[in-house]
Amino acid sequence: MTGILAILLGLGDKLAAHVLLAAGAIALGIVVALPLAVWASRSPPVARIVLGFASLVQTIPALALLALFFPILLSLRAVFGQELPTLGFLPALLALALYALLPILRNAVTAREHMAPGVLEAADGVGMTAWQKLRLVEAPLAAPYVMAGIRTASVWTIGAATLSTTVGQPSLGDPIFAGLQTQNWALVLAGCIASAALALVADLLLGAIERGFAARRKTLVWGGAALALLGVAAAGWSQADFGENDDDTVVIGAKSFSEQYILARLIGQRLRDVGYDVAYREGLGSAVVHDAVATGAIDIAIDYTGTLWTNEMNRDGNPGRDVVYRTIKEWAEETNGIRVLGRLGFENAYALAMREDRARDLGVRSIADLVRVAPGLTIGADPEFFRRPEWFAVRDTYGLRFGRQRTFTPTFMYNALQSGEADVISAYTSDGRIAADRLVVLDDPQNAFPAYDALVLIAPDRADEERLLRALRPLIGAIDVEAMRKANLSVDRAENKLSPAEAADRLAGEIGF
């Protein structure tokens, strides 16, 4: 419990960012929804179209909606120029605002439909203009309903805003995603508690405003509104203070698994030592990391040769580890100016792994041996794996056909193997759990999986920043797979866990810094 409390106390920045994001999204939602609602209340076809669109948006999972804004904003750069941010606050704001539309719109339209016709006729009869009718009659009568819609939207938005972590916007989702990946449940709980508490407070304040409107008690309306605005202002003030020297802050990105968290901290600590301010964007979707570096949304990231080879360059075939590396280095520097500083020294390849006893019983030592028994087995993999070219390559090279495919988050994938819910998993070769869980990594005699050397990528803006490059060069070739596995395990194991920062410290010691 004291652990969670300590984490909660350290979430101030995330909370402030979360409040600003949610408040911004709701404000934008209101600004768009209210005029639309007025228009819809005067035209049934408009009402149908607008409500239909808002309902449709609502059916898109929030995670997907957030991710969709990355390509949308990227293509909008053609119109608004290269300065348009594609990750972080803007896509999160837009996606959440779209999400907030429906409850506000629906309540506003319903409120208008439920207004007594006699009252509206009287408004005309006493000589109100359309504007006076809206201002003096329709708006005040609709206010409690609209407020109820805003309240619903706020609770949704505060919850969904935790997902904005995946597009690089700091939020209370950061501890949740980090905790899920490293099985640090205190971190997950702290994130959930903070976000739920925020939602409850918002619900309480907006509920007071709603009751104030319904009972025509101005003190309740103004009191609730003042407290809510005060909260947002406080969040804004703390963030403004925090972001003063933003320009000199190096932003380090990390995908959502332990190795990435640890390496991000390792890099961050080295940069701090030479005087940089460092910020982390953790829990990023794997697909957005490369583009985020290319566009400068993040300055530094660790990616893997095999990932870039197959997913960014759309290449298949495996010409050999060194050729792949050199080709990627040239390609990245030519196409988008990303500096590939070098290879860290270890590989985190995809591989198929089994429990030792199970492999022995079935007589399986390589992927080729697996072909014969696969129809009776279940393969478990992370959510990306079955759509990745690497899987197609392995499947087609060997002619693999499993009885069943299941997807898990990486953490639960290992648990599934232990509990027998999966027979084979798509493991990562640098994962400490391979040794800890006594897993067998199956041989790949036909080299169907490409190599996955860990690379340091540097954004075009920083590609020639000698102070930064000098701080990072010692990392090149310095981390072997044993050291990485050990660091990963220290974060992933169930007992006696280290935080990514602590693991990074130890790793630094291990490799001689």
Place this chain on the structure above:
Amino acid sequence: MPIPSESELHLANLTKSFGAVRAIDGIDLAVPRGSFVALVGASGSGKSTLLKTINRLVAPDDGAILFRGTDVRSGPAPALRRRIGYVFQSIGLFPHMSVAENIGIGPRLAGQPIGTGRIAELLELVELEGGHAARMPHELSGGQRQRVGVARALASDPQLLLMDEPFGALDPVTRDALGRRVRELHGRLGLTTLMVTHDMTEALLLAERVLVMARGRIVADESPRALLAGAGGEEAQALVAVPRDQADAIAELEK
């Protein structure tokens, strides 16, 4: 047709259709200043539609309406409506405004808000106590609400009062009392009043001229005395027969 100079209201060749239904079918009508006219007819006879064309709540397809010699379409509709009192069956008090705010809304819209003294005066006109001013509409009885509705219609000192089934939803005692009061105010304030009702008794007792409508046309235009004497034709007489038979039956019971 020459327009009589003392006409408060003049309707010429007025027509309005809703789809295939002719709600008003070529009506010509002159209403002299200061008269109290009742429009009587069955549901769907077009009487309500006719009334609402006058304050432009309904736009006619054809024809013209002159109010004090000026075409009602010559200015903006809200400005016209502020000069005409309008009372209707569902009353339409604004639920979020107090009685005083409801009564004062017309003058407020016109940019000449009225004070508490004038509100008290208007409340007195409709026989409500001054203490009602601060109440909210939901705290009033149905009869009190319609009294406020009448006060609201009178607040801008209109010359013309339009009433659409004004007492239709009230209990008979309240209905009778409020009807008499409105008749009295009509005389005292020098109003021209048009009242739509489906109740011939009400029309006969309050109006000095009764128009009977059927199928969008005026089928009879008589004084109450003439109607009771048998004038106005078959449709009018069918309507007059109802209260007369009721009165006869009651007189029979009293013997």
